[in-house]
Amino acid sequence: MKTLAATEMNGKELSQTIREELKSEVLQLKENGIIPHLTVIIVGDDPASRSYVRGKEKASKETGISSDIIELPSSTTEKNLLEKIEELNNDETVHGILVQLPLPDHINEQEVIESISPTKDVDGFHPINVGKMMTGNSTFLPCTPYGILTMLKAYDVSIEGKHAVIVGRSNIVGKPVGQLLLNENATVTYCHSRTKNLTDFTKEADILILAMGRPNSIHGEHVKDGAVIVDVGINRMADGSLTGDADFPSVAEKASHITPVPRGVGPMTITMLLKNTIMATKGMPAVGK
Numbered sequence: 601m602k603t604l605a606a607t608e609m610n611g612k613e614l615s616q617t618i619r620e621e622l623k624s625e626v627l628q629l630k631e632n633g634i635i636p637h638l639t640v641i642i643v644g645d646d647p648a649s650r651s652y653v654r655g656k657e658k659a660s661k662e663t664g665i666s667s668d669i670i671e672l673p674s675s676t677t678e679k680n681l682l683e684k685i686e687e688l689n690n691d692e693t694v695h696g697i698l699v700q701l702p703l704p705d706h707i708n709e710q711e712v713i714e715s716i717s718p719t720k721d722v723d724g725f726h727p728i729n730v731g732k733m734m735t736g737n738s739t740f741l742p743c744t745p746y747g748i749l750t751m752l753k754a755y756d757v758s759i760e761g762k763h764a765v766i767v768g769r770s771n772i773v774g775k776p777v778g779q780l781l782l783n784e785n786a787t788v789t790y791c792h793s794r795t796k797n798l799t800d801f802t803k804e805a806d807i808l809i810l811a812m813g814r815p816n817s818i819h820g821e822h823v824k825d826g827a828v829i830v831d832v833g834i835n836r837m838a839d840g841s842l843t844g845d846a847d848f849p850s851v852a853e854k855a856s857h858i859t860p861v862p863r864g865v866g867p868m869t870i871t872m873l874l875k876n877t878i879m880a881t882k883g884m885p886a887v888g889k
């Protein structure tokens with residue numbers, strides 16, 4: 601039997617360690633009479649979205665963060681949603697606001713993101729916070745990219761000078777994770793659905809970030825020996841199981857490090873949301889500074 605060459609980067613375990621630290625930060629805040637509070641808004645009844653939102657609520661509770669979920673019907677108008685957000689922006693007891701994406705087609709997602717106060721934008725999606733991230737200034741970092749960076753650092757993966765190849769260019773994962781790796785002095789290549797000869801690029805990656813949402817599509821023969829593989833794909837299969845964008849067994853034989861799905865990037869995303877919520881409670885970062 602072949603042994604697994606790669607170190608598995610276990611986001612679930614690492615999350616437990618970080619969440620213990622966050623718990624004590626929350627306790628300190630509570631000793632000073634401050635209760636961190638996250639409000640999550642979900643529009644419509646997509647089962648996957650509902651399940652993610654429940655995960656966020658459970659994790660908040662376990663960390664001592666108070667949270668509530670505002671459930672709006674899919675028929676909610678954009679105006680209605682914007683009014684709700686305005687209320688939360690003005691509510692001093694609410695420190696973090698997260699609007700679960702995707703939103704129904706009749707609602708302009710960008711308008712909604714821009715209506716959230718940048719000081720409560722724990723997703724890090726507001727253009728002010730995106731801009732600060734781009735210029736390398738301190739801000740709320742988007743949770744999935746921040747989780748990936750935290751995981752790489754925890755497992756002592758060196759980033760400086762490495763060739764990071766990102767497959768997928770969404771605003772919430774691909775683009776920002778490339779930017780964060782660039783900020784850490786990686787050389788970054790973005791690939792996407794129009795990239796020609798994709799595997800010519802994946803084979804060159806020292807750090808390969810898979811965020812295209814195509815189950816088991818990258819195989820061992822498509823990656824370099826010793827590469828670090830971060831699998832952001834969360835693909836629900838017909839039998840109900842979750843699988844990543846990498847064909848785990850064949851990729852793990854060549855990689856030096858790899859994240860599993862589930863228990864890899866997913867739990868880290870939630871952990872960073874908790875961290876951002878605590879940061880929002882502490883009143884950092886100052887906007888415009």
Ligand SMILES: Nc1nc(=O)c2c([nH]1)NC[C@@H]1CN(c3ccc(C(=O)N[C@@H](CCC(=O)O)C(=O)O)cc3)C=[N+]21
Nearest residue numbers: 652698699700701702723743862863864866867869870
């Ligand atoms: N405004 C907004 N912010 C988000 O951060 C956001 C969003 N919208 N929309 C949807 C995506 C998806 N997402 C996940 C978070 C955790 C897991 C996670 O914990 N997954 C577990 C498995 C969970 C299961 O079994 O279903 C794991 O990978 O081990 C997955 C997916 C956050 N998102």
